[in-house]
Amino acid sequence: AMPSLRERRISPHTIRHTTAMHLLQSGESIEGIALWLGHESPTTTHQYVEANLAMKEQALAKLQDPQTAAKRFRATDSLLKFLKTL
Template sequence: MAGRTCRAADEPLFPTQTGKMLSRDALEHRLAKYVEIAARGRPSLQRKRITLHVLRHTAAMRLLRAGVDASVIALWLGHEHIETTHVYLHADLELKERTLAKTTPADTAPGRYRPSDKLLAFLEAL
């Protein structure tokens, strides 16, 4: 395999020594090992939860924030249904705010809604 620049589509991205696909547990174990090594130089990593799922979610969120369409992200993640990918859309408050800003009437000041003191007092009295 030395010197090869690409792999066949049916070859696993992370193969075992025999060329088979690594199990999810084996991948998690390797990730934990390298996170531990990286934490020696960056102690703040010890306080972070770094898993394959977190890395996958982070990649999806970065693609979403970069403007990549959710249907493309769904294909990239291997989701059978785009509805599965919508979880990422619901999780991104910044994306929601940008979308709302596009629908705000022209004569409305930008920013989040700030209730009046009178409204807050009413709600607190309930």
Template sequence: MSYLSREEMLAVIGKPDDSWLSQRDHTLFLLMYNTGARVSEIIGVKVGDVVLDEGSACVHLRGKGRKQRSVPLWRSTAKTIRAWLKVNPEFQPTSPLFPNRNGHAMTRANVALRLTLATGNAAGTCPSLAKRHVSPHTVRHATAMHLLQAGVDISVIALWLGHESPITTHHYVEADLNMKERALARLHEPQTGIQRYRAPDSLINFLKAL
């Protein structure tokens, strides 16, 4: 299972410049990481699906079978989305939150391409990304793994990702255990043999004198 470390993920999200594309992509990748959304869910988000109220910011996602779930937003994500909406005052509640240059919702291929370009740019400051193929699903995996490693209950992660069954989410547990086993294998196993205890002469003489 391919996923990014937190450092790699933050490098891909990056810091936007003043261009429209850069700000859109930054907001897009941040929301993808925050929510762990499928690419089909993220490109389907409308402006009206985002709630930016202080203390209860969230986004409504439509998953498989048109099932809807709500995912809370970090303060940084909500702040970034507010800034993005200010750049685009013409957006209506029914407008796609992440349009292409023609105003239509981005396609899966478009998101994948922008993510590949962002990964290539991020490799300059994060060399471990140089040979990585990062897809939208890689970001979804990263969200799940980071939640798991932070101690979030697997049933909560299943709800977060929109899994129909927690059994699907168990793949992340198995991947996490495999990763830890590989790390453990790199360590030198300590000697497990129990050495025979030999009492010092002072203790033996004391016991003889009893």
């Protein structure tokens, strides 16, 4: 056994959580993990899986800078007329 694990209490929940995290890190969807764990709803699976810092950094790296400059919104006359009727 690994010395770092000797003093830790490893439960079935720990193994399920670790497996769910490995599946998530390998790219499996929450729905797929839910099926594997036997959950009726992916909502239950969120208790087991949580994105770690490396996964969050990878998600941010996929974002692209906006190609257009921000501009102020100007409502059209027809929109303003409609809003006044509310």
